[in-house]
Amino acid sequence: MQLGLVGLGRMGGPMAARLVKAGHDVVGTDTAPDAAAASRQAGVRVAGSIAALVDLLTPPRAVWVMVQAGAATEAVLDELAELLEPGDLVADGGNSDWRDATTRADRFGARGVQFVDVGVSGGRQGWRHGYGLTAGGAPDDVERLMPVLTSLAAPGAVARVGEHGAGHFVKAVHNAVEYGLLQAYAEGFAMLSARDGLDALTAMRVWQAGCSARSFLLEQTVEALSGDPALTGVGTAVADSGMGRWTAEEAIRLGVATPVLTAALHARFTSRDEQRRADRLLVAARGTIGGHETHV
Amino acid sequence: MQLGLVGLGRMGGPMAARLVKAGHDVVGTDTAPDAAAASRQAGVRVAGSIAALVDLLTPPRAVWVMVQAGAATEAVLDELAELLEPGDLVADGGNSDWRDATTRADRFGARGVQFVDVGVSGGRQGWRHGYGLTAGGAPDDVERLMPVLTSLAAPGAVARVGEHGAGHFVKAVHNAVEYGLLQAYAEGFAMLSARDGLDALTAMRVWQAGCSARSFLLEQTVEALSGDPALTGVGTAVADSGMGRWTAEEAIRLGVATPVLTAALHARFTSRDEQRRADRLLVAARGTIGGHETHV
């Protein structure tokens, strides 16, 4: 099918290439000349602007937005709202807050334009093996996108999961789960490393090769360790994205207990804490309380 | 090579069969007639007792113990200590506490018998695809076992990881990590289930088919859910094994922070808590403190 793709960067570029390879007619655009050039070489028809992209598409159009969540996505959606016509469809494949999807769907819906939110997982590997895709929106609209969704997805890795917002919600929960999984491996690694004479990397390789804890993330972890087993070449400040935070907030709103997912998120906060106020307060308080813990 | 195998049950039976299939001469024994019979059919030479098994083996012998950790393993090792001769070797493949391995190695070493501790992971699937094996002990002793270790292991899934106890230690940490991983999935499932109109099973299938969170454990989880998506056929009391607890204790002893692994363990304790004393105390205390939270 024909698809407009706004954003040909780290995620959008490989996705466009995968779609072209699968026989789709992809019209793309990107403000970065390099990204545009690379996609052109991969067989994407590149437009010089969003307006030009809309012109190049045959109505009823389908436009996939694959730019940074937040301001960048908002700006693209604003522009598309001006340009698209009744019967057109917009899919947001970025890591947007799912709570925005309903508003956006209403806004586009008022103009007769359909909106679908798609959670996209898979990273760099997705290009080769296919992505994991969860779509939210009206059944007919998701169905209309199915040809490109199927081409993008790894076998079996695509589904409509619910109404507007459900696609991004599932992706957000996925990322929160990912934090939990990675933190579990990281703590396991710390335990292995703390034992004298034990080579943590060797042990984790065995886990990945034949133990129950094997996974894609452990594979990546072992690969990361293999290049720098002492981890001297990396820092200690662990970044976190909006999706993990939104999930933690939603757990609070829903009253769902997520002790491990939330502990993993807070561990990342701690890793970036330079002021260490809580620790300092404890040291100071212990000093004042004084003798009471001295007979250990 | 020739191997004596004490224990032909849920773990030992399939392991014996895998070894026979790989061409090894396996002499086994088990107190359960059914287990013995099944292994005989699989090509294992079955002895009627541990003493008979020792007699059937050509010195220098190698005997693998694959019975329940704790009292059962202790009893078998006691018996072997009486029967084995200098030059023989004992491997403990059960989920024993790694802190026992040093004592056991010393005890056998005093009689000229070698001791190797092997952490074995893989469960029911290990029989077909191979196990994950981490061995602790003297390099020469582990090397001597390598033919059977290699036949048992999935490709690349075997290594000597350190001195006596290291093999079981790595398995213990592995299991603790597994608790963390499973808890992360369980909390993700709870979040997915809490959203109206979202089918959690469908979402988790996509995760497994193409998302970064895919893993052996998620595959098993999806399989479990597929048979009973509403989970009405299962209880709520989550068991835990010694290995997860020993790891949590060791983290405390070493002063290694493992917030997620430990939270996962405590979540299992909570799941089995029928008295709910902490919760009751909070309800009672809030009642006494009274009005102070009423203007919410």
Place this chain on the structure above:
Amino acid sequence: MQLGLVGLGRMGGPMAARLVKAGHDVVGTDTAPDAAAASRQAGVRVAGSIAALVDLLTPPRAVWVMVQAGAATEAVLDELAELLEPGDLVADGGNSDWRDATTRADRFGARGVQFVDVGVSGGRQGWRHGYGLTAGGAPDDVERLMPVLTSLAAPGAVARVGEHGAGHFVKAVHNAVEYGLLQAYAEGFAMLSARDGLDALTAMRVWQAGCSARSFLLEQTVEALSGDPALTGVGTAVADSGMGRWTAEEAIRLGVATPVLTAALHARFTSRDEQRRADRLLVAARGTIGGHETHV
């Protein structure tokens, strides 16, 4: 000084009585006849409506709102916004979300009316011993309220802590800390109760009488236990208020690690979880993974 008080219920009633006793001229109103009658007996001038209350006050007026946070507070503030005049002042003493204070201050400010948010702690005991009060707003406005703030407060227990919203923010953090403190006692109680032959109540009485862990909350906890040491008369579902949740959300927004405060909140969620989806999933998954944890 003269103060209008909207809300003479569980919190507002005793506060009004304390103010009258301190010599202030309190004009109050409440939709519940009982509350109004009780306050009248305590010396409060009771008005039949908010409009009547505003009429009874001499400009420039000061009106304190002490009703349930959320819709009730919003409705009272709406009505006051219509009735008050430039130079008047409104204080919100309820457990409102501090994030609403700025909007409210702007809205009243546009009409020349000042707004102060006051976090009020102390519950039933506050009436006798005084409350803890943290005020947010312009220094002059807080100063103007100081006569009533001082009369309400326990010695030393009143301060302006910052701009609009700061008063409610400090109260919210206070309540989140309170959850953490109570959870610590509850877990300590569970530990004491788990030991054979140990009387937990006796031990906690000693703590309160002379140990470092003594506190107002422990005093209340011991009182609650004294009446029902086996806690058979209470349920297990621990409620939580908006303030604890808002603090947990703000920790996420600010990226401040609060592992204990957040764990205490999630423990309350767990206490109210009747579906037990996460636990059920773990039980089901363990069943499928099967034998792998059986050699414990």
Place this chain on the structure above:
Amino acid sequence: MQLGLVGLGRMGGPMAARLVKAGHDVVGTDTAPDAAAASRQAGVRVAGSIAALVDLLTPPRAVWVMVQAGAATEAVLDELAELLEPGDLVADGGNSDWRDATTRADRFGARGVQFVDVGVSGGRQGWRHGYGLTAGGAPDDVERLMPVLTSLAAPGAVARVGEHGAGHFVKAVHNAVEYGLLQAYAEGFAMLSARDGLDALTAMRVWQAGCSARSFLLEQTVEALSGDPALTGVGTAVADSGMGRWTAEEAIRLGVATPVLTAALHARFTSRDEQRRADRLLVAARGTIGGHETHV
């Protein structure tokens, strides 16, 4: 009554003085000349050695050991076991592991000597206001010590809480609870500090003066902060004692969920973690997993 006191240091010295002041005949000893001299001035009869102390006491003797838990206590108990006679009584007031109390009681019991374990809380302040004391052992033996226990204790702050070990167990749980309480305040302080324009110390002073979160530990915390509000003069490595760890281990052994107490302990481990292996692993793994979280 007459009491022998081995250890006149930071804890034992003030306790001896308090006992003398209450009219008891205290015979003390300490290897440090300064400690001995200070106690002599306070009215303690100071012996030059444990043997001399035993000689000075009239049988049946009561000897209280107040030295560092672990090796120091063990050495004193060894010496006393040689010197004491049937009918004598030994009390261990140090922060000993409660799991040692049973063994010690048996050992002394075999010689006809009674053993009582006493958990002592109160620190520097205990000298003035009295300590909190929880005793474990036979009812008659605790009763025999009651005159000194009562003189040492704050009003109401003494009780026999169970058999051998119960006294130290209650103290251990107390200290674990204390970690939880302090961590809750520390996290609250971090939240208050993270808000622009808010003075955390002022807010915490109000909490202590009149809010539900007031406590001895908050009083100490506020005092610590008052001297150094920016906490520039203290480090970030928070120490922890054996008692908090033993409690966390026992929770695991008993299967009692203590998420907050354990999280507080692990937060201290994190505060002292200089290698940051878990954090580094996460940074490295995220780098390898690559693009997948970039579309935030």
